Amino acid sequence: DIQMTQSPSSLSASVGDRVTITCQASQDIINYLNWYQQKPGKAPKLLIYDASYLEAGVPSRFSGSGSGTHFTLTISGLQSEDFATYYCQQYDNFIFTFGPGTKVD
Amino acid sequence: QVTLRESGPALVKPTQTLTLTCTFSGFSLSTSGLCVTWIRQPPGKALEWLARIDWDDDKYYSTSLKTRLTISKDTSNNQVVLTMTNMDPVDTATYYCARITTVAGTPLVDYWGQGIVVTVSS
Numbered sequence: 001d002i003q004m005t006q007s008p009s010s011l012s013a014s015v016g017d018r019v020t021i022t023c024q025a026s027q028d029i030i031n032y033l034n035w036y037q038q039k040p041g042k043a044p045k046l047l048i049y050d051a052s053y054l055e056a057g058v059p060s061r062f063s064g065s066g067s068g069t070h071f072t073l074t075i076s077g078l079q080s081e082d083f084a085t086y087y088c089q090q091y092d093n094f095i096f097t098f099g100p101g102t103k104v105d
Numbered sequence: 106q107v108t109l110r111e112s113g114p115a116l117v118k119p120t121q122t123l124t125l126t127c128t129f130s131g132f133s134l135s136t137s138g139l140c141v142t143w144i145r146q147p148p149g150k151a152l153e154w155l156a157r158i159d160w161d162d163d164k165y166y167s168t169s170l171k172t173r174l175t176i177s178k179d180t181s182n183n184q185v186v187l188t189m190t191n192m193d194p195v196d197t198a199t200y201y202c203a204r205i206t207t208v209a210g211t212p213l214v215d216y217w218g219q220g221i222v223v224t225v226s227s
Contacts, residue, residue, distance in 0.1 A: 001169075043218065046213060055215075089214075095154075095165060095168065097154065098144075101152075
């Protein structure tokens, strides 16, 4: 199975900061990579799909990039509502795998 | 308006079988490109994908759990059922059902239920 890693596992940031989270796949997943945001006690929310496409309604300060095995989620100008945990998720061959998450506080 | 709601027992004993039902509205699982999936999250831990069933009744399971899982659908009643056998305390988690919309081959988990907390304890 494809394994996903994320770094860092947590980070401290302030409103207005530029935040970058990385996700690495154990093998080439082309661009089969989504990003989710989860707040405490809530279900996750889709932010980015196919590595770089913004889901409808998601603020443009969120962006994704990468292909193959290395991917990045960037928040340009962190807002107070962005403090949350972020997960990457790959979907190769109908099997999903989530990364371990990155907590932004 | 798309909604999903999980139901089932809050507490199961070790070795028992867990049966969870996802009841949804706002879409039909007979529509091409739509799927329902189950994902769980142990307390304080990461999301773990469990299973998925597609509009055409194709089914997919987590490699590590596939011997314990069965997913099925009742299209007429807008329900998807997940069973997990031989429950263990490590299976204690919030279990989510969610809709997948397949767009140009990309599966998007676009709507989630609120989750159901299942505790495994004797």
